[in-house]
Amino acid sequence: MKTLKKILLLLALMSAALGSAQETITNESVIQMVELGFDDYMIIDKINTSNVKFDASISALGELKKAGVSSEILSLIMDKSKQNTKSKTGIYYTDASGQDKLIQPSVFSGSNSNAVAQKLVSGLINSKQKAQLPKTQSNNVIRQSQPEFMFIFDPSVTEVDNMQNNQGSDAGIFNWWFRMASNPNEFVLVKLTVKEKKNLREVITGKESWITSSSGIDPKYALNFSIEEVEGNKFKVTPAPLEPGEYCFIYQGAIPQGRDNQSVFDFSIQ
Known part of the structure; x- marks a missing residue:
């Protein structure tokens, strides 16, 4: 006993x-x-x-x-x-258990354009370039309408260093968005259009007509968010209340040589 x-x-x-x-x-x-x-x-x-x-x-x-x-x-x-x-660059949100979770970048699986439709009406409408993400829902599920995100950048690498760095170092290869950028203003927040039948989500990334063309996210589709500096390289980002749906942050700043911008930081509001 x-x-x-x-x-x-x-x-x-x-x-x-x-x-x-x-x-x-x-x-x-x-x-x-x-x-x-x-x-x-x-x-x-x-x-x-x-x-x-x-x-x-x-x-x-x-x-x-x-x-x-x-x-x-x-x-x-x-x-x-x-x-x-320190050294935890990226975008974070707090999950249902209270743990900070890193949003891993999702890669576009394809693209789409309605250029044929434009030609049929002799250029009277814009041809829309659309980038597509697989699945109809993000792996990052947030169960509140106004979540807080933490953006953490790498202050040790300057923009000039990144532009000169083509290949071979951590700054140029891994998570380069947060080494190129210095604050969340270089990202835009947009709502993704869900295509249930095609099992994908998409966003308009450019327009083209017989007169002009443009690339990037149209400002009218960008959603508002507030920014509060926590430290020199850490910012709290709070969007306006979001309705249920699929969203993503897209980097819109300078792109280093040898990189492309075919990834977004997606999440689902439920």
Whole structure:
């Protein structure tokens, strides 16, 4: 019996240790500790010995300040936030479980044009160039109408460096969008048209008539979003409320030599 009790006690201690190791300290956790009367040194020690997920945007820091969080703790939160975002370039959203999820780029599977229809009416309408994505729904499912996205760029590589870098380095090959760009203004947010019968999603990427031609996303299709700088290379992006459907962020900035822009960062609102 004593042996059984020892085993149960050991299992309980291991479970407690595991739970402690997996605990994540957030802005709300810090506010809660302040409201409970924890001393600064206790809060600092807790932050330094735990996993953390802090929002260090100006508005979030303001809320912490209003809650009575000291300048020393605010400074630590800002430092921890910088450490967490280092080398994690890309676009992130928070999934239903509260975890940050990276949106991997999806590659266009094909293109379509109604140039034939244009010729039939002697150029009276524009020929629309459309890029297509496979499947009718993104793998990135977000169950809220106004999600927050985190854009993280690489501040260590300049635009000139990228333009000169043709091949052979991380800056030119992997996730180059976030090394070329410096802020979310170089991306546009658009709603994708779902084609159920063809099992695909598509977006208009250019127009052409017998007089003029244009490429890129028409500004009238671009959806509004707000941008808040969190750190020098980290931005919180919040779109206007979105109705259920398929969406994507498309890079519209300069393209480095040897690269193409045949990928988008897609997500589904449900």
